[in-house]
Amino acid sequence: MDKEERLKILYKILLENEALTKPELAEKAGLSLTAISDYINELVDSDWILPRKKADSSGGRRAVIYEINAKKRYIIGIDLKDSHFYIFISDLKGEIIKTKIHYLNNCSFNYYINEILKVIRTILAELNLKNEDFLSFGISISGITDFENKIVNRSNQLDWTDQPLAERLEKELEIPVFVETDVRIYAHNELDKDDQNNITTVLFIGEGIGLALIVRNQILQGYTNRVGDNRFFGEKLKNLIYIIRNDQYLKEINKLPYYSKEFEEEKIEELNQRYKEFISKNQKNSKELNDFTDYIASMMLSTINLLNPKKVLLTGNVFDYNDLIYSQVREKISAGEMYHLPEIKRNKKSESPLEKAVLSFLMQKFFAIEKFNLMRE
Known part of the structure; x- marks a missing residue:
C-alpha cells in the first residue's frame, strides 16, 4: 500500500466518523502512531482535514481531534x-x-x-x-x-x-x-460499516423488478452490473410487471417521488385505503395481486434459502407506499419454509x-x- 492509498484510507475513516484523535485513527487504520502523525499533518497542511481541541470536563490538557473540512469541496x-x-x-x-x-x-x-x-x-x-x-x-x-x-x-x-x-x-x-x-440501499443505511458480516438481499419493485445482494457491505454486481436488470427474471417478468404497469393505482403510486421533504402521510394513507377498497370489490384484480405476491414471495424464499441473509429489504415505490402489497409479500415470506427467519423490513423514513x-x-x-x-x- 503506497502513501496516497493510506492518505485516502485516513480521509475515508474521518468521513465515516464525526471526529477522531490520532490514536483512534491509528487503531482504525491499523497503522503506527508515528505514521499516522505524518499523514495527518499532510492532510491538515493541504486543508482536507481540520484539527480542533476536544472538550475536557476534567480541566486537564485537551486532546486534539480531527475532522474533514466539509467546505473543501x-x-x-x-x-x-x-x-x-x-x-x-x-x-x-x-x-x-x-x-x-x-x-x-x-x-x-x-x-x-x-x-x-x-x-x-x-x-x-x-x-x-x-x-x-x-x-x-x-x-x-x-x-x-x-x-x-x-x-x-x-x-x-x-x-x-x-x-x-x-x-x-x-x-x-x-x-x-x-x-x-x-x-x-445507501439511503436506508443497509451498508452497515460496523457489521462486516452484513448480508442483505434487496427486492426492488417500482416500474420494474430488480434484486440486489449485499455481502460484507459490498453491493455485488449482477447479470450486467446493477440490480435493475430485469432479465434476471426471464420470461416470467412479463407476468410480474403487468400488474405494476397496468394497475391505475400502482401507476399513481409509482409517480410519487422517491424523495420528498414534505412526505405526505395523509395522501399515502388515503391511497392505501382506496386501493384496499378497490381490491375488495374486484375479484379479478384481487386474484392478480395474490398471484403477483405469491410469485414474489416464492422467489424471495428461494433466494433466502440459498443465501441465508441476516436481512431482507423490500423497497421501491410500491413497497415504500403500498401497505397491502408489502404486508402480503412479508406474510408469505414469513410463512414459508426457511432454515432461519431473517429480519424482513421495508424502507425506514429518514431525514434527507x-x-x-x-x-x-x-x-x-x-x-x-x-x-x-x-x-x-
Whole structure:
C-alpha cells in the first residue's frame, strides 16, 4: 500500500466518523502512531482535514481531534425522473446548500442533458461557485448502468438505451460523474460499516423488478452490473410487471417521488385505503395481486434459502407506499419454509435520505478511482 492509498484510507475513516484523535485513527487504520502523525499533518497542511481541541470536563490538557473540512469541496447530486429531475448541492458532510426541482417537457436524451447543464450552470452562478469547487457529481437513475463506461444501458422510465449520460456530463463540466441505480440501499443505511458480516438481499419493485445482494457491505454486481436488470427474471417478468404497469393505482403510486421533504402521510394513507377498497370489490384484480405476491414471495424464499441473509429489504415505490402489497409479500415470506427467519423490513423514513445516499455512494466510488490523488487536488 503506497502513501496516497493510506492518505485516502485516513480521509475515508474521518468521513465515516464525526471526529477522531490520532490514536483512534491509528487503531482504525491499523497503522503506527508515528505514521499516522505524518499523514495527518499532510492532510491538515493541504486543508482536507481540520484539527480542533476536544472538550475536557476534567480541566486537564485537551486532546486534539480531527475532522474533514466539509467546505473543501462540494458535490452535485441529481435524481432523474421522466417528468422532472431533483438537483441539490451539498458540502462533504451532507449539509444542503441548494435544492431545485426542474420540470421537463420530454425526456429525450439530448434535451435532458441540456436541461441538466442549464440548471447546474444557473445554480453555480447563483452560489458564486466554479466547476473546480466540486469533488464529484452523482446521479440516481432507475435502470441498468455500465459504471466503468459511464453509460445508461437501459432505463425504461426514461426510455433510454445505451446513452453516455455520465460521459457527456463529465466532458461538459470537467467534474468526475458517477451514475448509480442502487441509491435506496445507501439511503436506508443497509451498508452497515460496523457489521462486516452484513448480508442483505434487496427486492426492488417500482416500474420494474430488480434484486440486489449485499455481502460484507459490498453491493455485488449482477447479470450486467446493477440490480435493475430485469432479465434476471426471464420470461416470467412479463407476468410480474403487468400488474405494476397496468394497475391505475400502482401507476399513481409509482409517480410519487422517491424523495420528498414534505412526505405526505395523509395522501399515502388515503391511497392505501382506496386501493384496499378497490381490491375488495374486484375479484379479478384481487386474484392478480395474490398471484403477483405469491410469485414474489416464492422467489424471495428461494433466494433466502440459498443465501441465508441476516436481512431482507423490500423497497421501491410500491413497497415504500403500498401497505397491502408489502404486508402480503412479508406474510408469505414469513410463512414459508426457511432454515432461519431473517429480519424482513421495508424502507425506514429518514431525514434527507436521497442526499445522504448520493453523498455516500459518491464518496465510495470516488475514493476507489486511482486518478483521485489527495495531494494533487
